[in-house]
Amino acid sequence: MTTTALVFAGALLLSGCATSGSGDAASTSATEGCDAIRSEVRGVSNGAQNTLATATDGAETKTYLESLEDRVDALDEQAGDDTKVEDALEGLKSALGDAADYAVTIPADGTQDPEALAAQQTAIQTAADEVTAACAA
Numbered sequence: 001m002t003t004t005a006l007v008f009a010g011a012l013l014l015s016g017c018a019t020s021g022s023g024d025a026a027s028t029s030a031t032e033g034c035d036a037i038r039s040e041v042r043g044v045s046n047g048a049q050n051t052l053a054t055a056t057d058g059a060e061t062k063t064y065l066e067s068l069e070d071r072v073d074a075l076d077e078q079a080g081d082d083t084k085v086e087d088a089l090e091g092l093k094s095a096l097g098d099a100a101d102y103a104v105t106i107p108a109d110g111t112q113d114p115e116a117l118a119a120q121q122t123a124i125q126t127a128a129d130e131v132t133a134a135c136a137a
Contacts, residue, residue, distance in 0.1 A: 034135040037075050037085065041092065044068045045128035048096060049121045052103065056110035061103035069096045088134040092127040099124060 048068055055061040072093045079085040099120045106112055 033078050033080070034085075037078055037089075037135050038132050040071065040075055041089075041128050041131045044071055044092070044096070045124055048099060048124050052099060052117060052120055054110070055103060055106045055112070056108060058104040058106040058108075061106060062100045065096050065100035065103055069093050069100070072096065082134070084134040085131065088127070088131040092124070092131055095123045095127040 048065055051061055051064055072089055076086055076089050079089060102116065102120050
């Protein structure tokens with residue numbers, strides 16, 4: 001549980017980022033789009049990591065993580081023509097897919113290898129951070 005708390009705290013700390021804009025309508029729209037993407041990615045990342053940390057039903061956890069992949073797909077449309085953001089979103093989707101594959105290996109009693117859990121959570125957080133960085137660029 002300590003690992004989960006540290007990962008969650010790190011996620012909250014690293015999820016904020018600065019945005020800049022020139023003040024025109026296009027810039028404001030892009031900034032608002034990025035704000036929405038960053039907010040949703042933060043929610044996806046935190047939800048995935050918390051669900052993995054407390055998982056006791058591998059199939060249910062896999063289904064939930066796959067639903068998060070669908071949410072990331074929806075964000076891809078908001079990214080418009082920004083290939084950096086699109087690529088970063090694909091990285092997050094891949095990390096969620098890997099976590100879904102991992103989830104089916106979780107025993108019914110919820111006992112997980114702390115290193116394997118941390119690796120999945122770190123991969124998700126890193127991918128989420130890459131989306132945030134790409135959106136801020």
